[in-house]
Amino acid sequence: MQRFYSTLIRLAAVTVAVLFLLSLELSGQAVAPAPLVPTQPATREIVDEVGRTIRIPVSPSRIVSLAPSLTETVYALRLQDHLVGDTDYCDYPPEAKKKPKVGGAINPSLEEIAALHPDLVLVTKSLNRLDTVRALDNLGIPSYATDPHTVDEIISSTSKLAEVLGAPEAGKSLAAELRNHLAVLQAKLASVPPQRVLFIVWTEPLISVGKNTFIADALGKAGAISIVDSSQDWPQMSLEEVVHLQPEYLVFASSHSEAAARDFDTLANRPGWRILDAVHNRHYAVISDAVNRPAPRIVSAIEELARQLHPAVFQEVPQPMEKELPAGATKPPSASPAFSLSLQDGCKGSTESSCAR
């Protein structure tokens, strides 16, 4: 036994020494990492939306996007030829599906990203993991992070991104177009009171959006107001709370309206949900899931919702050509808004079941 141990200790000492030498070897190698991309001659320093200072090429030509919203934005800026990779969830526009995939937004494959030799990786704070950004930093791959919290910030973030990607004019014109679109919409909706809505992210469990999200802001721009007053981003709602707040409309975001109708039926058939006015009247709106993505397309989703919540405002001109009309020209006709107004007057501030019709 004694000999067993003394021999063993000697062997252990040798092993430790070898490991130590090996580790020196490895750490020496860490000092001189293989350069990732051939160093670009023209780089510049910028500060991204989360305040990190990064050094990027003046005009990045190999971009990897790690969020569906960023992929959409790159396409909207017509810079898709520079996009060399995106995530499994980047499905809009449809051509984005054909780009080389680097995995999901939360668990992308670093190998795939590195293999694409990007000179810039785009990330967004609300979706991607900090770990991913740190890992890219360690590999010497610059990443630019966006962090919009409102519709206005989505637009300004888009034009900032255009500048970073070396296409400031495209960004300026896109931002102007989006702002104009919104301004026309706001002018139309100025005359009608907002509808109180419950935005439904998920039905089981029932998840809605908090007041600090860009979705809540988008609802506001569509002439709606979210009944949820939570500082959490994705609050789980109880039926009691929903009944207490009595939304006038349930809003679903889905690329398939049948799926949304099914979701509505799921809720309507649940015990207790019948006492909701919105369920009773089948008051639900279905809009494109673009509203879930902080990308330029959110503006058209806002208009889509506004049209369903305030059909009267949009009635005078059947085609969506009313942009040219002066704002005052579209006074709401009396019939339908009167109904919604009376409904609101009757129930405002009151949570009695007498409101349930």
Added chain:
Amino acid sequence: MRPLTLPRLLLRCSILAALLFVVVVIALKLGAVQVSLYGLGRDLIHVLLGQSSAISSDYGMIVVDIRLPRILLGIVVGASLSVAGASFQALLRNPLADPYVLGVSSGAAVGAILALIVESHLDLTPELAGLITPLGAFLGAAITIAAVYLLGRRDGQIDSSTLLLGGIITASFLSAVIIFLMSTLRGSNLRGTVFWLMGDLSTPQPRSLLYFLLFGFLVAAGVIYTTASDLNLLLAGENEAMHLGVDVPRVRIVVYLAASILTGMAVSVSGAIGYVGLLVPHLMRLIFGSDHRMLLPASALGGAIVLVIADTLARTVVAPSELSVGAVTALVGAPLFIYLLRRRLA
């Protein structure tokens, strides 16, 4: 059964080490990006010669900077978890003992989440910020270990069943705390925590942390190894061991602390990877018998092999996305554990 001699011990360990080397080479080759065996061999020779700048291949960075550190992390974590599992099983004389049953991983998770909250209020350099989560996880694990240890004491002595029960209750309490924290707090970093809770080796750790882990593993595992023959005697029963001259309370504290440090370090960088600490010692016991002088190094090497294989599967099965390695170990581990259990009963 022939007695364990040093040559036999070394022979068996070198067979396992050779197996580990083969597994590492295969793991280096497989991945989302294709690498040729020839290019890999050339690169490895360059790395061993310390001329990484000479790596000309297009994918040198992928193999050397992404795959190799991850595999090394898998080796250290797998070895730590298995050695900790083998020690806890011997110490508590309970084959169900495992670092996770004792609540350590839940404690580490709470620590990591609290660290993320604190981090968002501090203005730290990226290098420091990257170390905050492992530090928080380690402190969480250490505090939980101390709490469970105190819960498991009876009349100044550790009582196996009280300790196990204390661990299970602490784990479920802390899981509830995690759910509470996750549903009351906002912030995108918590998204990463969910991933982390399932066990994840994909986050590259700073090289210095890797060396620290390796050093910590060698020290803690070495300390446990000095008690290997005491642990053998403990298998016969505590009173018997005491009559044979084993200082049972001292062995208990030393092994418990060292195994807990191993677990805390592993969890702090990899999250909750289950079944490695439970199953690998069982398998090694089936193959090599229950002499701890053999079992402990065999568990270390076996744990490294198993976790590297599991992580390679996690990287490749749904490529280019990644599975969490904890899911892989649980998917394979749970049925295997039931099989071993039934076999033992029969």
